[in-house]
Amino acid sequence: MWQSRPPGSIYEYIRIASFSIGADGLIEQWSRRAAGLFGMASDEVVGRDPVEAFMPAELRPDAHRRVGEILDGKEWTGLVPFRVPGENGTSGLAEIYVMPSLTGAGERAALCIVVDVRALRRVETDLAASQAIFGQSPFGFVLFGTDFTVVRANQRFATVFGGEADDHRGRTVDDYLSRPEADRLSATLRRVLETGDSVTDLQLVGAPPGGIGRRHWSMNLYRVHSGSGRPIGVAGLATDVTQRHIAAREAASARRNLALLNEASARIGNSLDLETTARELLDVAVPGFCDIASVDLYQGLLTGEEASPSSWGGHQEPGTGSAELRRVAHASAVSDASGVLPGTADGPGAEADRASGADGGEPALGSVHRFPFHSPCAVALHTGRVEAVPGDERGFVHSTLAVPMVAHDVVVGLVQFSRTKGSEPFGERDRALATELAARAAVCIDNARLYRREHERALILQRSLLPPGDPEAAGLDIACRYLPGNTATEVGGDWFDVIELPGHRTALVVGDVMGRGLRAAVAMGELRTAVRTLALLDLEPAEVLSALDEVARGLGTPGGGERSDGFGAGGGAQWPSRVAHKSREADLSEVYLATCVYAVYDPVTRRCTFANAGHLPPVVAEPGEPPQLLEVPPGMPLGVGGEPFEEVEIELKEGSLLALYTDGLVESRDHPLDEGLQAFRQALADPSQQLEDVCDHVLTTLHTRHGEDDIALLMARIQGLETDAVGDWRLPREPRSVGRARELAREQLSAWDLDDLVDTTELLVSELVTNALRYGEGEIRLRLLRDRTLVCEVWDAGLVQPRRRRARDTDEGGRGLQLVGLLSAAWGSRRTPRGKTVWFELALPDGEPAPELSVDQLLSMY
Numbered sequence: 001m002w003q004s005r006p007p008g009s010i011y012e013y014i015r016i017a018s019f020s021i022g023a024d025g026l027i028e029q030w031s032r033r034a035a036g037l038f039g040m041a042s043d044e045v046v047g048r049d050p051v052e053a054f055m056p057a058e059l060r061p062d063a064h065r066r067v068g069e070i071l072d073g074k075e076w077t078g079l080v081p082f083r084v085p086g087e088n089g090t091s092g093l094a095e096i097y098v099m100p101s102l103t104g105a106g107e108r109a110a111l112c113i114v115v116d117v118r119a120l121r122r123v124e125t126d127l128a129a130s131q132a133i134f135g136q137s138p139f140g141f142v143l144f145g146t147d148f149t150v151v152r153a154n155q156r157f158a159t160v161f162g163g164e165a166d167d168h169r170g171r172t173v174d175d176y177l178s179r180p181e182a183d184r185l186s187a188t189l190r191r192v193l194e195t196g197d198s199v200t201d202l203q204l205v206g207a208p209p210g211g212i213g214r215r216h217w218s219m220n221l222y223r224v225h226s227g228s229g230r231p232i233g234v235a236g237l238a239t240d241v242t243q244r245h246i247a248a249r250e251a252a253s254a255r256r257n258l259a260l261l262n263e264a265s266a267r268i269g270n271s272l273d274l275e276t277t278a279r280e281l282l283d284v285a286v287p288g289f290c291d292i293a294s295v296d297l298y299q300g301l302l303t304g305e306e307a308s309p310s311s312w313g314g315h316q317e318p319g320t321g322s323a324e325l326r327r328v329a330h331a332s333a334v335s336d337a338s339g340v341l342p343g344t345a346d347g348p349g350a351e352a353d354r355a356s357g358a359d360g361g362e363p364a365l366g367s368v369h370r371f372p373f374h375s376p377c378a379v380a381l382h383t384g385r386v387e388a389v390p391g392d393e394r395g396f397v398h399s400t401l402a403v404p405m406v407a408h409d410v411v412v413g414l415v416q417f418s419r420t421k422g423s424e425p426f427g428e429r430d431r432a433l434a435t436e437l438a439a440r441a442a443v444c445i446d447n448a449r450l451y452r453r454e455h456e457r458a459l460i461l462q463r464s465l466l467p468p469g470d471p472e473a474a475g476l477d478i479a480c481r482y483l484p485g486n487t488a489t490e491v492g493g494d495w496f497d498v499i500e501l502p503g504h505r506t507a508l509v510v511g512d513v514m515g516r517g518l519r520a521a522v523a524m525g526e527l528r529t530a531v532r533t534l535a536l537l538d539l540e541p542a543e544v545l546s547a548l549d550e551v552a553r554g555l556g557t558p559g560g561g562e563r564s565d566g567f568g569a570g571g572g573a574q575w576p577s578r579v580a581h582k583s584r585e586a587d588l589s590e591v592y593l594a595t596c597v598y599a600v601y602d603p604v605t606r607r608c609t610f611a612n613a614g615h616l617p618p619v620v621a622e623p624g625e626p627p628q629l630l631e632v633p634p635g636m637p638l639g640v641g642g643e644p645f646e647e648v649e650i651e652l653k654e655g656s657l658l659a660l661y662t663d664g665l666v667e668s669r670d671h672p673l674d675e676g677l678q679a680f681r682q683a684l685a686d687p688s689q690q691l692e693d694v695c696d697h698v699l700t701t702l703h704t705r706h707g708e709d710d711i712a713l714l715m716a717r718i719q720g721l722e723t724d725a726v727g728d729w730r731l732p733r734e735p736r737s738v739g740r741a742r743e744l745a746r747e748q749l750s751a752w753d754l755d756d757l758v759d760t761t762e763l764l765v766s767e768l769v770t771n772a773l774r775y776g777e778g779e780i781r782l783r784l785l786r787d788r789t790l791v792c793e794v795w796d797a798g799l800v801q802p803r804r805r806r807a808r809d810t811d812e813g814g815r816g817l818q819l820v821g822l823l824s825a826a827w828g829s830r831r832t833p834r835g836k837t838v839w840f841e842l843a844l845p846d847g848e849p850a851p852e853l854s855v856d857q858l859l860s861m862y
Helices: 032-038 050-054 057-071 117-136 155-161 179-195 242-267 274-285 348-355 376-383 428-465 518-536 541-555 673-683 691-701 736-751 755-775 816-823 855-859
Strands: 016-021 027-030 076-083 091-102 108-116 140-144 150-153 199-206 215-225 231-240 292-298 325-332 387-389 397-407 410-420 476-483 492-501 505-516 594-602 607-613 619-621 647-651 657-661 711-718 726-731 780-786 789-796 826-832 835-843
Touching: 016 032, 016 057, 032 108, 050 057, 057 076, 057 091, 057 108, 091 117, 108 117, 140 155, 155 231, 179 199, 179 215, 179 231, 215 242, 242 274, 242 428, 274 292, 274 325, 274 410, 274 428, 292 397, 325 410, 376 387, 376 397, 376 410, 397 428, 410 428, 476 492, 476 691, 492 518, 492 711, 505 518, 505 657, 505 711, 518 541, 518 594, 541 594, 541 607, 594 657, 673 691, 691 711, 726 736, 736 755, 736 780, 736 789, 755 780, 755 789, 755 816, 755 835, 816 826
Parallel strands: none
Antiparallel strands: 016 027, 016 108, 076 091, 091 108, 140 150, 140 231, 199 215, 215 231, 292 325, 292 410, 387 397, 397 410, 476 711, 492 505, 505 594, 594 607, 607 647, 619 657, 657 711, 726 780, 780 789, 789 835, 826 835
16 A cells, blocks of 8 residues: 555654755755755755755865765765754754765766754654653553554563563553453553543552452553654553552541441440340441341340359350350341351250241340350350451351450450451451440440449339338328339439328328439438338427438438437427537538428318428319419428428318329429429319329329429328217316226227227226326316227326336336237327327227237236
8 A cells, every 4th residue: 555654654753855966066856855854945956066055164175075076986974064044044964875876878976865863863862761761660651552452561560560571562451450450441541542531540450460469550541642643552651559558448447447436436325225235336336347246145134133243154164155145136237147147056045046046056136045165255255355256158257256345344245246248357457446346335234234233223222112002091092103214314312101190190291302313212211211200209290390301411421410409490399419520521521402291181170280391382172172282381401401390280171182292293394393383283173083093194194204303293182080980078187087088988989889999998098097197287188089990099288208117016006008008009199289198009800809918918017
């Protein structure tokens, strides 16, 4: 195929021209390339002397001599300077090859080939620079031809892929890369060659011939052109970026791990439930860290055994396996992952696991199992170190870590992290992260265990201090409710109590210790015990609160605390005082404050006496009237001291509803106290319902399930004693009143069909009236009360309290109160505003004869 300039011709890079000299030494022929090189057309040159036309004057003599030699048949090659017309006198340097020739007439002539030395020098310089860059570059350089075979490669490229640089000529991309990567590079080369658009940072992955491990390369590709602009191939500059990829992968892994730990801090431990905390751990780990995971906790921890934590794992004999564990959580990011974890269960629990569908003995969720003694899981539990569990070649789990959950140097369980085929195996960084995740969850689980233990203890203590079952009281129908805060809150100090007092009276108490937790529950227990003790002394409500205030102030002081000299300014009998020495510990002691309402109800008169220590006021709903808050002076909370408490006595109508409660019922973050009190009164608008239904209606209406505080609710419907259940007489202060008292008692018991109690009652009434005549003052009052028991009271104006004593053998008297104590179910005395009352109580007959006194009981009086 004929063409004017073949591909890759040297004429594309250097300037070559020709002209001829005739026998006369003048230019005979002038080529177009000569015209372009010298800038002169043929009509300007043909027929002229070349020496005179192009050479400087100082060189002309020698040049004429040379031309003569050439025409004599001598060849000559040399460098000849020349003037370049039209370039402001610029001189050029031409390499001329002169070859003698003959004309058609046989005359001697010459053919001159001229090469522009400046173009040659540029080509030479470019080649030298290209060779320096190509050969000395620290990067792999490769030149692909138009057929995408390697035309040239430098030594750096050969160092990576083996052999010498010349050995790579003619190779293709398939000789270096795997099929997918080779196809991707071939497509890129084709696109660069066709479009001329360069490609930068093409990422390629492969393995050098004979090398180990995958390598990463970054390749820049661009199209290469000839001097005339024709594409002749694609050049590639390759850089090994394996270390950069490793560093980037490690940095990404570190960022992922930090993000995972940050997520773990936010999501693990939000609940104080053991199982929930385990599930929170797996929610973080799957699929962010692994594909499959499970958590096993020691059975002893879950059952709340009080043994030391080190005993959960037990000291197992070789071959018996680990201690019992329970699978509490399992998570998987792959479908149908049941029974794929490499760990296996053994022992009695394994049979149950297999029966429950766990393939090959893998524990089912919720099952109790053991790990074989020498298994990696058992070793991890025994040593407290992370163990790698071998994967099953036939399965799709190829990497598993058995990580012990260690909290405060105690192993509480085991978590297994597994990765399936297609995921990277666990590395050292992963082991460290797995240990950290397990440790964080273990601390949360241990905290949940400790909280649950303390919470259960506090609940047990609190329940033991509340009235058991449904309290009963004379003249009252009672219903109560106690709702603890939810599991997210601690145990509070709310309490209520129903205390039977002499004379069929009843003390109703509701209180709230400020603060939460076990200490508040303990303080509540001490205050409740003090209330019951003070109630047995039959003190007035204000006196009870004054004494209780002293107890509350002593709770926070070391050694029992400080006591004042009495109740305060409330008057009445004085509480035995103890003045403790103030110390620095007492000044820094914790202060316990509590609120309390103490009420005493008398079913005979239907009058109720209230005293309040900073508590919310009671609510009374009388038949046909809207519920009202009782105006009881609130006083200061218990533990403040220095202020007296006031009493309010109110007569309650038959069928009235009395409600005592704590602030958790009417106060929350959602609404203010006034709205809660108003809603409470509205919930009591229909007090005629059954009392239990009223309690349920109140709790439902007031939406008390907010769990912000404990709730105590004590409700009582007033049912006074019937008139025929009370016998009340006044006797003159004379000896015959003793017989009159026996007669009145006998007649009243006969009217009540209590003939079985006549003899005992006559004897004891005679003793009490006789004592009133002998040791008392003023008029004598006899009162009999029949309700669940029979109560006999003898009143007089004397202030001296009776005291039971042991009579000497020679004494003729002094055994009356001993006889009262032996024959009655209970007896005692209490102060009254105008003297004292001595009372005894007898159980109502149940159809069986009363037990007779034993000889020892009778002899105890002597």
